[in-house]
Amino acid sequence: MLSNTSSLRVFSRQIAGPLSRQSTGFRDKHSSRQVKRLFKKNPAARRIENKMGGKVIESPPEVTYQAILEPKMLPNGWNPPPPEGIEIPEYPFKISRTKNKPNDAVGFLPVYSEFRRDGARVTTRIKKVSGDRDAFLTALRAALQIPTVNGKDETIRLRTGGTIEVKGNRVMEVKQWLAGLGF
Amino acid sequence: MLSLCRQFSSSLAFRQTPAAACLSTSAAQSQEVVEVLKLNMLKDNPGAVKKKRRIGRGIGSSKGKTAGRGHKGQKARAGGSISIGFEGGQTKFYKLLPKRGFTNKRHKTDMLAINLGTIQDYVDMGRLTPTGGGGVDGGDGDNNKIVTLKDLCDAGICTHSSIKHGVKLLAKGKERLKTPLQLEVSRASTHAIEAMEAIGGEVTTVHYNRLALRALLKPNKFIILPKFARPPPKWQPYYTNWDANRGYLSVQAQMRSLLKERPELEEAFAKALEERRSNLATSGTASSSKDD
Numbered sequence: 001m002l003s004n005t006s007s008l009r010v011f012s013r014q015i016a017g018p019l020s021r022q023s024t025g026f027r028d029k030h031s032s033r034q035v036k037r038l039f040k041k042n043p044a045a046r047r048i049e050n051k052m053g054g055k056v057i058e059s060p061p062e063v064t065y066q067a068i069l070e071p072k073m074l075p076n077g078w079n080p081p082p083p084e085g086i087e088i089p090e091y092p093f094k095i096s097r098t099k100n101k102p103n104d105a106v107g108f109l110p111v112y113s114e115f116r117r118d119g120a121r122v123t124t125r126i127k128k129v130s131g132d133r134d135a136f137l138t139a140l141r142a143a144l145q146i147p148t149v150n151g152k153d154e155t156i157r158l159r160t161g162g163t164i165e166v167k168g169n170r171v172m173e174v175k176q177w178l179a180g181l182g183f
Numbered sequence: 184m185l186s187l188c189r190q191f192s193s194s195l196a197f198r199q200t201p202a203a204a205c206l207s208t209s210a211a212q213s214q215e216v217v218e219v220l221k222l223n224m225l226k227d228n229p230g231a232v233k234k235k236r237r238i239g240r241g242i243g244s245s246k247g248k249t250a251g252r253g254h255k256g257q258k259a260r261a262g263g264s265i266s267i268g269f270e271g272g273q274t275k276f277y278k279l280l281p282k283r284g285f286t287n288k289r290h291k292t293d294m295l296a297i298n299l300g301t302i303q304d305y306v307d308m309g310r311l312t313p314t315g316g317g318g319v320d321g322g323d324g325d326n327n328k329i330v331t332l333k334d335l336c337d338a339g340i341c342t343h344s345s346i347k348h349g350v351k352l353l354a355k356g357k358e359r360l361k362t363p364l365q366l367e368v369s370r371a372s373t374h375a376i377e378a379m380e381a382i383g384g385e386v387t388t389v390h391y392n393r394l395a396l397r398a399l400l401k402p403n404k405f406i407i408l409p410k411f412a413r414p415p416p417k418w419q420p421y422y423t424n425w426d427a428n429r430g431y432l433s434v435q436a437q438m439r440s441l442l443k444e445r446p447e448l449e450e451a452f453a454k455a456l457e458e459r460r461s462n463l464a465t466s467g468t469a470s471s472s473k474d475d
Binding site for chain 2: 030074078080103
């Protein structure tokens with residue numbers, strides 16, 4: 001994994017002029033985001049990938065956290081919190097519900113869908129994740145059955161502010177999984 | 184930040200003594216050459232600022248001379264444009280057809296539709312409780328468990344501003360209705376009334392004009408709460424009808440609210456009704472029977 005990226009870095013240094021990323025004070029023609037985008041479809045990068053043995057797809061991680069209850073969802077997306085008697089195991093992460101509801105009622109799980117107007121980007125966003133984020137991501141990958149490609153996982157993206165973005169509209173899946181865990 | 188300070192001090196040290204170490208930010212493996220941030224190095228990222236297209240500046244720009252306006256004519260002139268809808272002098276489309284009629288929209292009373300399913304969901308979420316405040320009769324808190332428009336707003340089903348002239352109760356999601364409530368709304372559909380009464384709830388339709396809505400939804404705005412007005416003649420048939428609308432001015436609705444306030448009267452009423460029935464049975468004339 002490490003060797004792959006370092007080879008890419010070496011590769012980038014070999015290209016002179018506009019694509020070099022050395023900070024000697026002259027203006028780069030492309031921003032780092034633009035470079036990343038160019039490199040995604042670059043045939044040379046693909047050649048290197050094939051040399052390294054092609055796309056390495058690892059299976060999704062094992063499911064470690066089992067559901068402790070059957071979540072009951074209302075049509076508006078709300079699900080009741082776990083009842084008093086049930087013992088909720090200790091998780092390394094925590095997803096807090098939305099707050100400040102009338103009559104001190106329990107809020108919703110903070111899972112939202114995000115759409116671009118033309119439908120070009122459809123994602124699921126999970127907010128208010130606290131605790132061990134890596135553990136949460138592994139558990140999420142296991143629950144949603146997301147494999148890793150080339151050691152990287154392009155389905156899940158971390159946004160600034162701690163929001164976790166998953167490709168596709170998987171709000172119901174995520175909500176049912178979280179409700180099953182007892183959040 | 185700390186590493187930058189160290190860099191700065193190291194560069195100073197280099198000027199003074201030639202033996203200055205090149206510091207690296209990361210601990211062991213990679214050596215990164217990092218430059219000190221200077222004021223003359225501040226610049227936007229490539230692509231952040233896009234230059235505007237300047238019209239009429241020479242042949243090479245491809246927008247010189249006529250600057251994209253073609254040759255002569257009204258549109259080529261400064262300030263040269265025609266107004267929207269102008270058809271060159273031909274009668275405009277919206278002038279060809281005759282005016283017709285008038286709109287009475289100013290007197291329309293739009294109701295906010297709230298479904299039974301939504302109400303049940305809010306009860307399930309714990310935001311709406313069956314215990315409500317007083318109703319039209321202004322009953323006490325404990326006995327009267329009437330859910331008014333204010334309770335619906337407080338639960339979050341609607342906002343004060345969304346209720347323009349009232350709320351109509353509709354029956355979408357009536358299958359999942361399971362909490363009997365005593366609702367007081369502006370209007371109600373037949374199915375909604377049926378569904379609510381089937382599980383043991385009550386629906387009463389009450390007329391609220393704008394002042395009444397304000398007093399109901401925002402009582403803090405009043406020093407003395409006003410009396411709620413009767414419905415205008417157009418709506419009197421609606422609110423005096425029990426069968427179709429459960430109107431609050433109907434006899435049955437008034438009896439119901441009276442008996443709730445004073446349950447001891449129920450016996451007296453029942454007795455009087457029996458007497459009257461027997462009187463009608465024996466003689467054909469109606470005899471007056473009064474209760475205390």
